[in-house]
Amino acid sequence: MASGEVLWFDEERGFGFIRPHLGPRDVFVHISTLGETGLTTLVPGARVDFELTQTGDGRLTAFGIRLAERPRKRRA
Incomplete structure (x- = not known):
């Protein structure tokens, strides 16, 4: 993931882009994958956390997108 x-x-328009923490290219996301x-x-x-797939023309596409959990603050 x-x-x-x-x-x-x-x-x-039903789409956008995610900048992955690791990787050289931004990742396309289509609205149809959000309902998953x-x-x-x-x-x-x-x-966000997400799975990646590559289209026939080499574009990276995100699916299985979930909001990432925020780190919890530790109490001293």
């Missing part, structure tokens, strides 16, 4: 940050997502995990949209700056 990969992780990254949502760069932008256009609800009207109960999401309806993505907010820029949100941290």
Whole structure:
């Protein structure tokens, strides 16, 4: 599973991009893949975990997208 940050997502056009924490290229995300995990949209700056697949023309596409858990603050 990969992780990254949502760069932008256009609800009207139904797609956007995620910048992975590891990897050289931004990853395409289509609105049709969000319903797999109960999401309806993505907010820029949100941290996400996702699976990757590669299309026939070499583009990376995200699916199975989940909001990443925020680290819990430790009490002293």
